[in-house]
Amino acid sequence: MRSRRSFRSVPDFRALALLVMGLLSCSGALAASLAGSVELLDADGERIDDASELLATVVYFTPNDPALRAVSPGQALLTTERRQFVPRVLVIETGTTVRFPNSDPILHNVFSSSPGNRFDLGLYGRSDGETHRFDTPGLVRVFCNVHSSMSAHIVVVDTPHHLRPDGNGRFRFDDLPSGPGRLTVWHERSEPLLLDIDLDQASVELEPIQLQLTVRQIEPQRQRLRRRGRY
Incomplete structure (x- = not known):
């Protein structure tokens, strides 16, 4: 009588690895x-x-696939200080709540008429200020209706991949999802520059991106007051 021997199937790890890599590639999950x-x-x-102008530039990458744009909304501050908004440029992800403290001993107002993100926090003195949640991506121009020279920009993005270049203009994103997407380069004195990019390689190096600043630079209120001897 012949004895029966049981055999365990040995998984083909190479085929399994290729399958996983293929699935990741299709989903755009490869870094x-x-x-x-x-x-x-x-x-x-x-x-x-x-360098200050370069540091005021915003660069962000938005994958074409909405499933790869998971943002992490949180809290941010835009402070009124010496009749200026600080910082002048703020980058946040959609769903973020911004608080607007007033550090000056005078009344200020904070408002915006930007489409999709209109708000008016009214007049208030020195305090922790009011808050507003930004749910619509886009550029939000912020003003004070008491001091017409005060302005700031809030860049609301629907992607977690955003940064500022260094003082030499260099920037680098790591761990981006592979696949097609759009790179946006923004500066308050220029029209945004849009580049459609397909990240089909592990590492992509772009040619230098030139951005022409055609909008006149507005002298900050603090500098004007200092020249007049009021600060």
Whole structure:
């Protein structure tokens, strides 16, 4: 009588690994890096070597697949200080609540008429201020109706992939989802520059991105008051 022997099937780990990689690739979950640099030009096309202007630039990558845009809304501050909004440029993700403290011993107002993010917090003195939640992506221009020279910009993005270039204009994203998406480069004195990019490689290096600043720079209220001897 022949004895029966049981055999355990041995999984084909190589085939399994290829299957997992294929699924990840299809879902855009493979990590990719994206690096580049921003060059700012004035209205005459001359290069602007001003680190403060470069640091005020916003760069963000938005995957085409909405499933890859999971944001992490939280809390942020935009403070009124010496008749200025600080910071002048704030980047937040959709769903974030911003508090607007008033650090000055005078009344201020905070409002915006930007489509999708209109609000008016009314007049209030020195305090922790009021809050507003931003649920619509886009640019929000913020003003004070008491001091017309006060302004700030809130850039609301529907992606977790956003950053500022360094003082030399360099930037680098790591752990981006592979696949197609759009890179946006924004500065308050220029129209945003949009680049459609397909991250089909593990590492992508872009040619220098030139952004022309054609909008006149407005002198901050604090500097004007200092020149007049009021600060």
